[in-house]
Amino acid sequence: MSLLNDILEFNKTFTEQKEYERYQTSKFPDKKMAILSCMDTRLVELLPHSMNMRNGDVKIIKSAGALVTHPFGSIMRSLLVAVYELNADEVCVIGHHDCGMSKISSESMLNRIRERGIPEERIETLKYSGVDFDQWFKSFDSVEASVKDSVEVIKHHPLFPENVPVHGLVIDPETGKLDLVVNGYNN
Numbered sequence: 001m002s003l004l005n006d007i008l009e010f011n012k013t014f015t016e017q018k019e020y021e022r023y024q025t026s027k028f029p030d031k032k033m034a035i036l037s038c039m040d041t042r043l044v045e046l047l048p049h050s051m052n053m054r055n056g057d058v059k060i061i062k063s064a065g066a067l068v069t070h071p072f073g074s075i076m077r078s079l080l081v082a083v084y085e086l087n088a089d090e091v092c093v094i095g096h097h098d099c100g101m102s103k104i105s106s107e108s109m110l111n112r113i114r115e116r117g118i119p120e121e122r123i124e125t126l127k128y129s130g131v132d133f134d135q136w137f138k139s140f141d142s143v144e145a146s147v148k149d150s151v152e153v154i155k156h157h158p159l160f161p162e163n164v165p166v167h168g169l170v171i172d173p174e175t176g177k178l179d180l181v182v183n184g185y186n187n
Contacts, residue, residue: 025056032089034059034082036075036150038066038096042173047094050176059088065101065146066093068153069138076157083164090184091166093150095143096173102140106133143170147181155187 014020037047039062048054059082061075068075082088110123110133127133140146147168154166165184171177 023055028087029056029058029082031057032087033057033092034061034079034086034088034090035092035094036061036063036066036068036079037094037171038062038099038101039064040096040099040173043096043171046173046176047171050171050178059086065099065138065140066095066150067101067138067140067146068093068150069135071153071157076154079154080157080159083161089164091154091164092169093147093154093166093182094169094171094178095147095150096171097143098173099140099143101138101146102143104137104139106137109133109137144181151182151184 031053035047035051035058037043037060048058048060059078061078061082063075068079070076079091083091113123114120140149147170151166151168154160165187166182167180167184168182170179170181172179
């Protein structure tokens with residue numbers, strides 16, 4: 001059986017037994033916070049539990065590396081929606097130690113893309129169209145510096161309100177320990 005079939009079979013039982021009822025909440029975050037974190041699998045449950053967050057408490061936006069690589073991309077749009085439409089009054093950017101984004105390069109990504117059968121002419125078309133693969137597959141050496149950079153992009157966005165604090169933290173994916181990098185109340 002395929003993974004998709006496993007998921008659908010489980011979901012059938014989940015809904016028939018009304019297990020969803022324990023997760024019901026509104027679309028507005030109870031703790032009025034939006035969190036940008038990495039998509040790392042180790043953080044799926046660890047991150048909210050390490051912060052005493054439950055279903056319905058916060059909006060969680062996930063991206064590779066918890067990076068805001070473009071001020072007008074989908075990550076920034078999601079943060080603006082969280083603030084203006086969903087009543088988030090604070091934002092937290094949370095990176096983590098041992099992040100895969102600190103180990104990639106545009107060259108290695110493009111090699112893997114080629115290995116999966118994407119023709120060179122598509123890659124060249126994107127380059128010709130102005131895609132800067134070094135920027136798009138941006139990596140980092142220091143997770144703390146990366147978190148600071150994302151906080152700065154958010155805080156200085158022309159549509160982001162000045163009175164919304166943006167915090168920066170780093171989590172240990174083994175223990176859940178949080179280290180403060182930027183205290184948004186002080187900015």
